[in-house]
Amino acid sequence: MLAPVPRPPGSFAVRCSQALLAPRSRLSILALLLLSAAGLVLLYEPQRLLSSGWPPQTSGADAVLLFGLAYGVCTAAFVPRPVLNLAAGALFGSAAGLTAAVAGTVLGAGIAFTLGRFLGQDALRPFVRGRWLTAADGQLSRHGFRSMLAIRLFPGVPFAAANYCAAVSRMGYVPFLLATAIGTVPNTAAYVIAGAQAGSPGSPAFLFSAGFIVLSGLGAAVVAWRKRHALRAASGSPAVAPDPAPAQEREPVGTA
Template structure:
């Protein structure tokens, strides 16, 4: 490793530069246009590369999934979108583990972050699977949270591939059937998407209410006054 990159904080700065450059590059090119322009034997590899890069550049996966369905249909769109998600997850994990983990690990000593890190480390596959199955969890944030934690690579990848299937399928089918909005496929996939959004909103609301409920007794606890 070059001497300049031996500092964990310099590697973290490089990670931020790489992510900013990936996101900023979207001002110069449109992944949707690249997907639409790809043809011949290179169409699927180009689609996979554009999808994976799009996740690293913070493009929302629902839009990428719908584009895969629109261009490839449900039969090919679902496996391609799942594979693209896996490639994007691998890329983000590699970047986060190599460039950002050493600098951010000391921050995980905080009580809440330490508990999350311990759960990801000890129950990697189960924790990542639940994270991927939750519709409201940002994909890229989950990637880097896992990269900065102690979760092992193979459980992380296996849980990611398995966990993204439900939401990916719903959005790909919706994109594939968007031309026939009255079709059962479009109506069912749209209903599933709406149900997942409601589930995410209710889950987040319950977490917020629970956190307020747990904090209330601590705030209301009487302060002991020393007596003479």
């Protein structure tokens, strides 16, 4: 009877690590993380900051820093940014609130981009097919900064969706984070000022910020409608008409 061939040490650990590092396994880990984050958001309700306020034992620069860190984690966990921006203004005022909100926005975008890049890109890249997905992927990959800057300036694209779509593309970290930091300032500032001036809704600052929010939302809706109309028109355009004469009815070349 032949003796069993001894397995090399660490083979089981190697197989486990290979299975965990497989693209589908990493995508499953990403889905589990996102579902857990969404569950924690529903459980703890971070939007209660608007009603209950910030813990009194933290104040000053430490409170702004802590809020920025919490903001970043919350945005990566799908907490709506308008709620957090209003809370930043209500808790810290316009200047400090805007600093915390922009820093938290960049942090949250970086967290989501990192998770999507390392856990989801390899598994999702094969599904980037079709005319429009391929065009969007090429636009983000080749013109990352200006594409992401346009997405951030118009609030019609969900923040989390833009983060993970950019992660699946071949956009670099620096263009993504830089475009996020610049492009989110106008809309973020409008919400932060509205939150800071919520106690005096008749003030010019509150009216200006509220008007900017409404106009930017309407502008995003118009751009989305025109884009959708253009895509429908392009998809419904007639293709090149085929030759009406079948191949067998065509006159052969070179016959008398």
